[in-house]
Amino acid sequence: MFDERRLNEIVKERKRWEKTTVPRWISRHPERKGEFPTSSGIPVKRLYTPEDVKDHDYLRDLGFPGKFPFTRGLHATMYRGRLWTMRQFAGFGTAEQTNARFKYLLKEGETGLSIAFDYPTIMGCDSDHPMARGEVGQCGVAVSSLRDMEILFDGIPLDRVTTSMTINGPAAMLLAMYVAIGDKQGVPRERLGGTTQNDMFKEFFAQKLCIFPPKPSVKLVTDIIEYCARHLPKWNPISISGYHIREAGSNAVQELAFTLADGIAYVESALERGLKVDDFAPRLSFFFASHNDFFEEVAKFRAARRLWAKIMKERFKAKSLRSLWMRMHVQTSGCTLTAQQPVNNIIRIALQSLAAVLGGTQSLHTNSFDEALALPSEEAVRVALRTQQIIAHESGVVDTVDPLAGSYYVEALTKEMEERVMEYIDKIDAMGGVITAIEKGFFQREIADSAYKCQREIDQKERVLVGVNEYTVEEDWVPVELLRVHPKVEDEQLARLQRVKRERSNGRVRKVLDELHDAAERDENLMPTIIEAVKVYATLGEICDVLRGVFGEYRELIVI
Amino acid sequence: MSSERKIRVVVAKPGLNSHDRGAKVVARALRDAGMEVIYTGLRQTPEQIVETALQEDVDVIALSILSGAHMTLLPRTMELLKQKRLADILVFAGGIIPAEDVPALKKIGIAEVFGPGTPTDTLVKFVKENVRKRK
Numbered sequence: 001m002f003d004e005r006r007l008n009e010i011v012k013e014r015k016r017w018e019k020t021t022v023p024r025w026i027s028r029h030p031e032r033k034g035e036f037p038t039s040s041g042i043p044v045k046r047l048y049t050p051e052d053v054k055d056h057d058y059l060r061d062l063g064f065p066g067k068f069p070f071t072r073g074l075h076a077t078m079y080r081g082r083l084w085t086m087r088q089f090a091g092f093g094t095a096e097q098t099n100a101r102f103k104y105l106l107k108e109g110e111t112g113l114s115i116a117f118d119y120p121t122i123m124g125c126d127s128d129h130p131m132a133r134g135e136v137g138q139c140g141v142a143v144s145s146l147r148d149m150e151i152l153f154d155g156i157p158l159d160r161v162t163t164s165m166t167i168n169g170p171a172a173m174l175l176a177m178y179v180a181i182g183d184k185q186g187v188p189r190e191r192l193g194g195t196t197q198n199d200m201f202k203e204f205f206a207q208k209l210c211i212f213p214p215k216p217s218v219k220l221v222t223d224i225i226e227y228c229a230r231h232l233p234k235w236n237p238i239s240i241s242g243y244h245i246r247e248a249g250s251n252a253v254q255e256l257a258f259t260l261a262d263g264i265a266y267v268e269s270a271l272e273r274g275l276k277v278d279d280f281a282p283r284l285s286f287f288f289a290s291h292n293d294f295f296e297e298v299a300k301f302r303a304a305r306r307l308w309a310k311i312m313k314e315r316f317k318a319k320s321l322r323s324l325w326m327r328m329h330v331q332t333s334g335c336t337l338t339a340q341q342p343v344n345n346i347i348r349i350a351l352q353s354l355a356a357v358l359g360g361t362q363s364l365h366t367n368s369f370d371e372a373l374a375l376p377s378e379e380a381v382r383v384a385l386r387t388q389q390i391i392a393h394e395s396g397v398v399d400t401v402d403p404l405a406g407s408y409y410v411e412a413l414t415k416e417m418e419e420r421v422m423e424y425i426d427k428i429d430a431m432g433g434v435i436t437a438i439e440k441g442f443f444q445r446e447i448a449d450s451a452y453k454c455q456r457e458i459d460q461k462e463r464v465l466v467g468v469n470e471y472t473v474e475e476d477w478v479p480v481e482l483l484r485v486h487p488k489v490e491d492e493q494l495a496r497l498q499r500v501k502r503e504r505s506n507g508r509v510r511k512v513l514d515e516l517h518d519a520a521e522r523d524e525n526l527m528p529t530i531i532e533a534v535k536v537y538a539t540l541g542e543i544c545d546v547l548r549g550v551f552g553e554y555r556e557l558i559v560i
Numbered sequence: 561m562s563s564e565r566k567i568r569v570v571v572a573k574p575g576l577n578s579h580d581r582g583a584k585v586v587a588r589a590l591r592d593a594g595m596e597v598i599y600t601g602l603r604q605t606p607e608q609i610v611e612t613a614l615q616e617d618v619d620v621i622a623l624s625i626l627s628g629a630h631m632t633l634l635p636r637t638m639e640l641l642k643q644k645r646l647a648d649i650l651v652f653a654g655g656i657i658p659a660e661d662v663p664a665l666k667k668i669g670i671a672e673v674f675g676p677g678t679p680t681d682t683l684v685k686f687v688k689e690n691v692r693k694r695k
Contacts, residue, residue, distance in 0.1 A: 122576075134630075339676040339677055456680075482658065
C-alpha cells in the first residue's frame with residue numbers, strides 16, 4: 001500500500017525511534033508489564049505503522065462494503081441505510097409472562113424478538129417430566145405444546161416481526177409451532193421471518209444441550225435447512241454459533257475457528273443431502289460473542305466475514321453473492337459480567353456493544369447488568385436497550401462504514417486472526433472434520449485448557465477483573481429488585497398441560513406420532529410430520545420421545 | 561511424599577443445567593491441589609449424585625448449579641445424604657444462587673455457597689480446613 005522507498009524510510013525511522021526515544025523514556029517510566037498480549041495470547045506491539053500492513057492490498061484484502069471479500073461490511077451503506085436489529089433474548093416463567101416481556105421490549109424500541117426457553121423445553125421434555133422438577137420457567141419460558149406458543153405470541157403479528165429461537169435439539173418442533181401460529185394468523189409461509197439456532201455441533205462440545213446422538217442430530221439440522229430452502233425462504237434455518245464456545249472458555253481465535261469449522265461441516269451435510277450450495281447458503285447465519293478486548297473483537301468480526309466469503313467462494317464454489325455473506329448476530333459476553341458491583345457491567349456491555357457495531361454486526365443483544373445474579377429485571381433490560389440506542393443515535397460511529405479500516409493495528413490484527421484461524425481449520429480438516437474432532441475430544445480439550453488458563457490468570461492477578469480481584473468493596477449495591485420466577489409457575493404449567501391433553505383428540509395424536517415414527521425409520525425429512533403433530537397438540541415431550549425411540553439418546557464424552 | 565490419604569471430591573452437576581465451565585475449572589483446580597476428583601458430568605439426579613458419593617467414598621461433594629432449580633435439587637440431595645448416613649461429607653455449592661437463599665441452604669447442611677468470582681485458592685483452602693478427618 002506504500003511505495004518501497006517511502007516504506008524503507010519509515011522502517012529506518014522506526015528503528016531509530018526504538019533505539020533512542022523508547023529506551024530513554026522507558027528508563028524513567030518502565031512499561032507496566034513485560035508483555036501485552038490480547039486475551040487470546042496474540043502478541044501486541046507497542047506501536048503499529050505502515051510497515052505492519054506492507055503486504056496488505058486494499059482491493060484484495062479490504063475492498064468495498066457489499067463486495068467480496070466483505071471485510072468492510074456486507075452492505076454498501078451499512079448503518080447509514082439500516083441499523084442493526086436490536087434483538088433482546090428474553091424468556092421466563094409462563095408464556096403469559098414472556099409475552100408481557102416481549103411487548104415491553106418492543107415498546108422500548110427493540111426491533112426483533114428472541115426467545116429463551118426453559119431447560120425442560122430445551123431438552124425436549126414437557127413441564128411434567130420428572131427431570132423438570134424445580135426447573136420449569138426458571139431459565140426461560142416453558143413451552144410444552146402449541147398452546148403455550150399461542151399464548152406467547154398473543155397480540156404479536158408474525159408478518160410484522162421476526163423471531164429468533166434459541167433452540168437446538170427440539171428446533172424442528174419449535175419451528176413447527178411457529179409455522180402453525182403463522183398459519184393460524186393467516187400469514188403466508190413465505191413471509192415468516194426469523195431464525196432457529198439449530199446448531200448441534202457446538203452442543204456436543206460447548207453448550208451440551210443434546211438429546212440425540214450426533215448422526216441423527218445432524219440429520220435433523222439438515223432436515224430444517226432443506227425444509228427452509230424449499231418452503232420458508234425468509235427463515236434462517238441455522239445460527240452457526242461461536243458464542244457458546246467462547247462462553248464455555250475458548251479464546252477469540254478458537255471461537256471463530258471452531259464456528260467456521262462447524263459451518264463448513266453443515267455446508268457439506270446439506271450438499272450431501274443433494275441441495276445446491278446457492279439454494280441454502282444465503283440463509284446460513286452466524287452468532288458470536290463480544291468480549292472485553294476491544295480491538296481483538298473488532299478484528300475477529302472483520303476476519304470472520306473475509307474468511308467465510310473466501311471459504312464459500314473457493315472451497316464450495318458458490319456463485320451467488322448472497323452465498324458469500326456472513327450475516328451475524330452478536331451477544332455481549334455473559335461470562336465477563338461480575339456479580340460484584342454489578343453496575344460496572346453497564347460499562348463492560350457498552351464497550352462490548354461498540355466493538356460489535358464497529359465490527360459490522362447485523363443484529364445485537366445486549367446483556368443486562370444484573371445478569372450475573374439473575375435473569376434481567378425490567379429496569380436493567382431497559383438500560384441494555386438504551387445502550388444500543390445511544391450508540392446508534394448519539395455516538396456518530398454509524399455515520400460512516402467500517403470506520404476502523406486502515407488502522408495499522410486493526411488491519412494487522414485482522415490478518416493475524418485470519419491466519420491463526422486457518423491453522424485451526426487446516427488442523428480440523430486433517431483430523432477428518434468436525435465429527436471426528438468431537439469424538440476425539442479435541443474441541444473440549446482446547447476449551448477446557450483455555451478456561452483453566454483464564455481462571456489461573458485471574459487468580460494470580462495477571463488478568464485484572466475490576467471489582468473482583470482489584471477495586472473490591474465490602475458493601476455492594478444492586479439498584480434493582482432482582483427477578484425471581486415464582487415456583488407456582490410450575491403448578492400453572494402442569495395444569496395447562498393436563499387441560500391440553502384432555503381437550504385434544506388423543507386418537508389423532510397417536511396416529512400422527514405413529515406416522516412420525518415411521519417417517520423417522522424411513523429417514524424422511526421430518527418437518528412436515530412434526531408440523532402436523534404440533535397442530536393436533538402432541539406435546540414436545542411426546543414428539544421427542546418418539547424420536548428418542550428411533551434415534552437413541554446421547555451420552556456425553558467427559559473432558560476436564 | 562506423604563502417605564496420607566488424598567482428599568476425595570465429587571464435583572457434580574444436578575439437574576438440567578448444562579453450564580459446566582465452572583465445575584470443570586473447580587475440578588481441575590482441586591486436582592492440581594492434590595485431591596482425587598471425580599466429575600459426574602451433566603444432568604445428574606440427586607439420587608445419582610449421592611450414589612456416586614457412596615461408591616467413590618468421597619470426603620467432599622461440590623454441587624454446581626446455575627439454573628435456579630437449587631431450592632428443589634439441593635435440599636433433595638441433602639435429604640438423601642442424611643438417609644444414607646453420609647451427613648459428615650463436606651458439601652458446598654456454587655453457581656448462580658441468590659444471596660437470600662444461602663441461609664436456608666446452610667441450614668440444611670450446605671457448608672458454604674461460593675458465587676461467581678470466587679478464587680480457586682479460596683475453594684482449596686476451604687476444603688482443606690473443613691474436610692472431616694479420616695481415621
